[in-house]
Amino acid sequence: xxxxxxxxxxxxxxxxxxxxxxxxxxxxxxxxxxxxxxxxxxxxxxxxxxxxxxxxxxxxxxxxxxxxxxxxxxxxxxxxxxxxxxxxxxxxxxxxxxxxxxxxxxxxxxxxxxxxxxxxxxxxxxxxxxxxxxxxxxxxxxxxxxxxxxxxxxxxxxxxxxxxxxxxxxxxxxxxxxxxxxxxxxxxxxxxxxxxxxxxxxxxxxxxxxxxxxxxxxxxxxxxxxxxxxxxxxxxxxxxxxxxxxxxxxxxxxxxxxxxxxxxxxxxxxxxxxxxxxxxxxxxxxxxxxxxxxxxxxxxxxxxxxxxxxxxxxxxxxxxxxxxxxxxxxxxxxxxxxxxxxxxxxxxxxxxxxxxxxxxxxxxxxxxxxxxxxxxxxxxxxxxxxxxxxxxxxxxxxxxxxxxxxxxxxxxxxxxxxxxxxxxxxxxxxxxxxxxxxxxxxxxxxxxxxxxxxxxxxxxxxx
Amino acid sequence: xxxxxxxxxxxxxxxxxxxxxxxxxxxxxxxxxxxxxxxxxxxxxxxxxxxxxxxxxxxxxxxxxxxxxxxxxxxxxxxxxxxxxxxxxxxxxxxxxxxxxxxxxxxxxxxxxxxxxxxxxxxxxxxxxxxxxxxxxxxxxxxxxxxxxxxxxxxxxxxxxxxxxxxxxxxxxxxxxxxxxxxxxxxxxxxxxxxxxxxxxxxxxxxxxxxxxxxxxxxxxxxxxxxxxxxxxxxxxxxxxxxxxxxxxxx
Numbered sequence: 001x002x003x004x005x006x007x008x009x010x011x012x013x014x015x016x017x018x019x020x021x022x023x024x025x026x027x028x029x030x031x032x033x034x035x036x037x038x039x040x041x042x043x044x045x046x047x048x049x050x051x052x053x054x055x056x057x058x059x060x061x062x063x064x065x066x067x068x069x070x071x072x073x074x075x076x077x078x079x080x081x082x083x084x085x086x087x088x089x090x091x092x093x094x095x096x097x098x099x100x101x102x103x104x105x106x107x108x109x110x111x112x113x114x115x116x117x118x119x120x121x122x123x124x125x126x127x128x129x130x131x132x133x134x135x136x137x138x139x140x141x142x143x144x145x146x147x148x149x150x151x152x153x154x155x156x157x158x159x160x161x162x163x164x165x166x167x168x169x170x171x172x173x174x175x176x177x178x179x180x181x182x183x184x185x186x187x188x189x190x191x192x193x194x195x196x197x198x199x200x201x202x203x204x205x206x207x208x209x210x211x212x213x214x215x216x217x218x219x220x221x222x223x224x225x226x227x228x229x230x231x232x233x234x235x236x237x238x239x240x241x242x243x244x245x246x247x248x249x250x251x252x253x254x255x256x257x258x259x260x261x262x263x264x265x266x267x268x269x270x271x272x273x274x275x276x277x278x279x280x281x282x283x284x285x286x287x288x289x290x291x292x293x294x295x296x297x298x299x300x301x302x303x304x305x306x307x308x309x310x311x312x313x314x315x316x317x318x319x320x321x322x323x324x325x326x327x328x329x330x331x332x333x334x335x336x337x338x339x340x341x342x343x344x345x346x347x348x349x350x351x352x353x354x355x356x357x358x359x360x361x362x363x364x365x366x367x368x369x370x371x372x373x374x375x376x377x378x379x380x381x382x383x384x385x386x387x388x389x390x391x392x393x394x395x396x397x398x399x400x401x402x403x404x405x406x407x408x409x410x411x412x413x414x415x416x417x418x419x420x421x422x423x424x425x426x427x428x429x430x431x432x433x434x435x436x437x438x439x440x441x442x443x444x445x446x447x448x449x450x451x452x453x454x455x456x457x458x459x460x461x462x463x
Numbered sequence: 464x465x466x467x468x469x470x471x472x473x474x475x476x477x478x479x480x481x482x483x484x485x486x487x488x489x490x491x492x493x494x495x496x497x498x499x500x501x502x503x504x505x506x507x508x509x510x511x512x513x514x515x516x517x518x519x520x521x522x523x524x525x526x527x528x529x530x531x532x533x534x535x536x537x538x539x540x541x542x543x544x545x546x547x548x549x550x551x552x553x554x555x556x557x558x559x560x561x562x563x564x565x566x567x568x569x570x571x572x573x574x575x576x577x578x579x580x581x582x583x584x585x586x587x588x589x590x591x592x593x594x595x596x597x598x599x600x601x602x603x604x605x606x607x608x609x610x611x612x613x614x615x616x617x618x619x620x621x622x623x624x625x626x627x628x629x630x631x632x633x634x635x636x637x638x639x640x641x642x643x644x645x646x647x648x649x650x651x652x653x654x655x656x657x658x659x660x661x662x663x664x665x666x667x668x669x670x671x672x673x674x675x676x677x678x679x680x681x682x683x684x685x686x687x688x689x690x691x692x693x694x695x696x697x698x699x700x701x702x703x704x705x706x707x708x709x710x711x712x713x714x
Contacts, residue, residue: 256502258707292505292710297695299506299711318711319693320672325708330503360500361482376482376500415479425500427482 019062020099020128025055025106032057040120040131043084043111047139047228049151051112053087058107058125060099068126069096073109075121076131084121084132085110113137140182140199140225141175152228159191159211159234163271167212168234174225175204188221190214191232199225213237239271239342242307244314246337246348249323253350255330255380255424256358258296260323261337261348263314269307275314275341277303279326283333284354287382288416290331290423295324305341314341328352330378330424354381356455357448361427364444364462369434371441371462376427379450384412386449391432392459394442404432485519485682486510486539489712490694494526496539497681497709501700506712510539516551521682522560527552527567532574532581534562545580548572555600555607558645560683563600566608573606575623585626591619597678599643605629609643616641616651642678642686650678650686650699657688657699657706669704673697 023032024041035041035056046052060066073084087108099105113119113136121132142150142157150157150172162168176182176199184197184207192210199205213219213236223230243266252259261277279301281293295303297319304317315321328335332354339346359377366372371391387408391399415426434441446457484497489506494514496507511517516527523542524535532552534543543562550569557563562576564584571588574581586606593612601607604624610617616637620630634641634649637660641651647662657669673690681687681698687709688697696709 256500258502292499292503294710296504296708296710297693319695319708321693327503327710330500378500378503411479419481421505422481422498423503425482425498425503427480429478429480 019060019064019066020125021059021061022125022128022130023057023059025057027055035130037128037130040133041123043109043132043134045135045137046111046113047152048113048115048136049149050139050153051110052134053108053110056107056109056123057104058099059104060101063101065098065100066126067096067098068105070124070126071107073121073123073132075119077120079119079121080114083111083113083119084134085112138177139228140178142223142225142230143173143175145171145173150230152225152230155230157209157223157230157232159209159232161235161237162211162213163239164213164216164236165239166271167210170209170211172207172209172223173204174199174207176201178226180226182226184223184225186221186223186232188219188232190219190236191221191234211236239273240267242269242273242342242344243267244339244341244344244346246339246346248337248348248350252326252328252335253352255328255332255352255355256360256378257328258325259328259350260325262323263305263339263346265307265312265314267312268309269311270309272306272308273342275305275307275339275344277305277316277324277337277339280336280338281329281331281333282336283331284381287331287333288420290329290333291421292327292423293329293331293335295319295326297325305339307341314339330380330422331382332380352380354450354452356453357384357450358455359446359448359457362446362457362460364460366434366438366441366462369438371432371434371438371444373430373432373444373446373460374427375430375446376425378424379412379426379448380424381450381452382412382416382424383409384448384450385409386447387430388447388449389430389432390445391441391462392443392445393440396443399441483507483521483537483682484685484698485521485680486517486524486535487519487681487687487696487709488514488517488526488679490689490696491712493712494524495712497685497698501703501705502707504698504707504710506710510535516553516679518554518556518679519681520556520560521685523556523562525552525554525556525562525565527554527565532565534576543576543580547574547581553595553598554679555598556645556680557600557603564598564606566595566598568595573621573623584623586621586623587626590621590626590628593617596639596641597643599645599647601645601647607643607645607647609634609637609641609649611639614638618643618649640675640678642680650701659701659704667704669699669706671697671706 022035043054087110111134116136116138119134123130159170160168179201181200197207211234216238221232244263247262249260251257305314307314316324334351336349357379361376363374387406389404443459448455487497493509494511494517495509514526526533532547548570553566555564565574573584573586575584593610596611597609599607606621608619616634637651649660652675657671659667677689679687686699698707
């Protein structure tokens, strides 16, 4: 009996030992690799500033619960204290925990070399021990313009905050204390530079990080220098909405005028933005389009516009950049301007009311036996109906037969139908045969009637 | 005593036409009819292309292509042409709007329109002592030049018959580009303005912010003004002093 107790006592440590198993857990692949306690476990290599944290898993492969009373990492040899330690994920030193049968518990080992060199430690889990090794390596360095150094994997290099579509830059200095050249590359949409930057052995090199956000959000990228990976970040924000307002000059509601449209902004623009100003014409009822209602600078109804940072007005890409001339045409109706720039839109309209006939040029020229009358102008109703003439002698007395009237509805209607390019303009030539002394015909009055009323010319001399 | 024959108005369809001002050389070097009225213009189809210089009185137009001078009537139909030489030209019309003179700077020739063709006039270009800026034809025997002499504009009148200098005087205050008219009035460029100086020296100022680089008659009572910054064409109506932007031809 005594012999059997001694045997059991001798077997207990082996039983407890055999009840625990250590594995290396790979989070990325969710796989485990058994660790051989008879061989050192190499936690890997790290730059002086880095901490690498392998995740180990303690399995209870026995049939009973195991209490873990000892979980500690002890540096060995010349390894300074703190180079290896249990991670804060783990239970507090001195506390114990249980692992049920067929269960496991994860622990993390921090390796922070602090300087190049080979380092060792021992991990103890109850009576189970595992020798740990790790290497501190000489690695490239990254420093910003303020002198702040960055550690790969740990520190975030913040490029900055800028408006979508604009670019912000940040200068880094790359130091390469290694004996080999390294290449620095930036990977990530909206970050630059796009080309790799080489840093020779023992050399340093500046690199211009750029960030041109395409979305109003935080974006990330990586800067890879040799085998080291640094995390980059930048913030993009949306351009403030432009608040344009269209202003039309006071003559915009008059036919046959060249008026101006200008576009102001409620606040200064913060980015370069292109857009377009268009005009549309809705003729008054029963009238047709007037093709001469255009921006002369383009000869069309479209004008490109642009605004630059700091501008308080939108600029035109053709003609006068500050105000855009447009022809009001010679047809009654409504002209509507629509501006589209960025995500902003604005409109303005002007209505040209039907007006009496307006003459731009008039002359009465005597020939041998007739008077040639030329009248050029416009009728924005396209519906002139009556034309009346009264000729006068040098004393101001009306010449027989006095008032000469002519119904011009049909010829004008035919003319406008045949000449849609003319809008409401016309040039009329009328010949008046004269019997007797033509020199006695000295002047003429002309009256033009359209739906808007009667237009009377100033007395026109015959000369 | 005169009597008008009532009811005989010529109301043929041809009595109504789109109004036409004259002809302009567009920025693509085509010559097109300019149609419309003040404030409302459009360009008609090109009647000539590759034109180096052009001027129009409305009644007639004179064009200079690479090697030829062309004379067109009011409808844009050719009424004369001739092989003349290279380079641009400066033109003048008679007071009634007919073709009158052409000055060819490269060869130094003054040409006189005889109703059928241009013929050389007896002018010694060395007598001008400068660059011809403008040309007018105040009468059948006289050519009036505006000459740029080291930045100072001069008016020099020359007899077409014998080349004798009839008149020469500085045009104080006037700067190029400038345009001389047959009545002796002068249009020139001032500070942010166009200035029309009549034959008596009285000036009328038309505010104008563009930078004129060229002026040419484009119709009766109308002058074409080409500017840089922005490269635009304007029409000045002499009788009213109103300036309008001419429409670009859509390409």
